[in-house]
Amino acid sequence: MTSQHVTVVALLADPYTPTEIAQRLARVLPDRLADRSGQGRRFDVEVVSEPFTAGTEDLSTLTRRIMDRGSGERWDIVVALTDLPLHAHGRRLVAGLSHAHGLALLSLPTLGAFRLHTRARQAVEEAVLSLAGPRSTGPERPLGSQSPRGPGTGRPAPLRPGRTGEGEIADLRYVASGPRGYLRVLGGMVRANRPWRLVPGLSKALAAALVTGAVATVDSTVWSLATSLSTPHLVIAMAGSVALMTGWLIVDANLWHRTDEVSPEAGKRAALYNASTVVTVGIGVVVCYAGLVVVNLVCALFVLDDRMFASATRAPLHATQYWTLSWFVASVATVGGALGSGLESDEAIRAAAYSKREQERRSALLGDRVDNAPGRYG
Numbered sequence: 001m002t003s004q005h006v007t008v009v010a011l012l013a014d015p016y017t018p019t020e021i022a023q024r025l026a027r028v029l030p031d032r033l034a035d036r037s038g039q040g041r042r043f044d045v046e047v048v049s050e051p052f053t054a055g056t057e058d059l060s061t062l063t064r065r066i067m068d069r070g071s072g073e074r075w076d077i078v079v080a081l082t083d084l085p086l087h088a089h090g091r092r093l094v095a096g097l098s099h100a101h102g103l104a105l106l107s108l109p110t111l112g113a114f115r116l117h118t119r120a121r122q123a124v125e126e127a128v129l130s131l132a133g134p135r136s137t138g139p140e141r142p143l144g145s146q147s148p149r150g151p152g153t154g155r156p157a158p159l160r161p162g163r164t165g166e167g168e169i170a171d172l173r174y175v176a177s178g179p180r181g182y183l184r185v186l187g188g189m190v191r192a193n194r195p196w197r198l199v200p201g202l203s204k205a206l207a208a209a210l211v212t213g214a215v216a217t218v219d220s221t222v223w224s225l226a227t228s229l230s231t232p233h234l235v236i237a238m239a240g241s242v243a244l245m246t247g248w249l250i251v252d253a254n255l256w257h258r259t260d261e262v263s264p265e266a267g268k269r270a271a272l273y274n275a276s277t278v279v280t281v282g283i284g285v286v287v288c289y290a291g292l293v294v295v296n297l298v299c300a301l302f303v304l305d306d307r308m309f310a311s312a313t314r315a316p317l318h319a320t321q322y323w324t325l326s327w328f329v330a331s332v333a334t335v336g337g338a339l340g341s342g343l344e345s346d347e348a349i350r351a352a353a354y355s356k357r358e359q360e361r362r363s364a365l366l367g368d369r370v371d372n373a374p375g376r377y378g
Helices: 017-037 059-070 116-132 178-193 200-217 220-228 231-252 264-303 306-313 319-343 346-353 356-365
Strands: 006-013 042-049 077-082 091-098 103-107 157-159 172-176
Touching (some): 006 059, 006 116, 017 116, 059 077, 059 103, 091 178, 231 264, 231 319, 264 319
Antiparallel strands (some): 091 103
16 A cells, blocks of 8 residues: 555546546545545545547456556556446446456446436445455445346346456456346447537538428428328328438448457447447437427418418418428428538537547547547557
């Protein structure tokens, strides 16, 4: 130990979201760890922001990087935080611990999309206390949980030391399994991608959609078609336009993740990346669609004439007609926006659909040099 009663804990975090979380944790961890550990022990928490996962997703390689980074430092415990979804033996990794070397690796997406900071704090506390204290010989407890859970619950469960593989540094891993575990990882990845950033990244597409909506709102043919459609038809039109816009953005910006690896884990990673892309872009498009409905409704309230509308559609202009027309025009405008999205640069769409950390990771995996990434590993 650095001193008799002080344990130095380093939070080694990937840039962006992991670093933000680590900085928030560093403000509360020393007191919480001291209270939970007892025996007059004190903790000093440091944050180091480095892209330690650049260019690899192999657990053994990442663990060795963490160990090498901690060598020569005055740290007693190193907890590494990453936004990569990692796998161990075909299961989604929550955390990997090495008691002999005093290090832990935590994959943030496995903590889900909600209460991320609270769950991250609980997981880091459990990891630090486990590494700082004597190794338990009894059944391991799920990380951040008060009681063990059965398989398929989506909660972290211990993976026995004998299954971590010969020659590996980690002696204990926590994994999430089952449908709930998959959904939690997917939700965490979508949160990291920040779908709301897609809206300002599609300014040209939104401009095209607004122009299309304005023209359609004053078109008598559109009036007649909108009033003749039933609610199921309007829902189908909405779903089709959103799907078309989502698919077009993914294909046009080349957002679909492909892998040359043939391992099962590589296939699962690719499936997760693509699922998160579809959900992220889909949420962004739905937000845009809702905005178009509101704008079209306001436009219709100002420009539509009761007599002209009744003459063209043989139906009085009531609140139902305003809503139906705005809903249908939003679907038409979304298709126009999909065509307008071809005017956007790939960089603008990528910046909206992915976190900056995700862009950096993908560039590293493709062998591209990330000039602005400090401390990148070769």
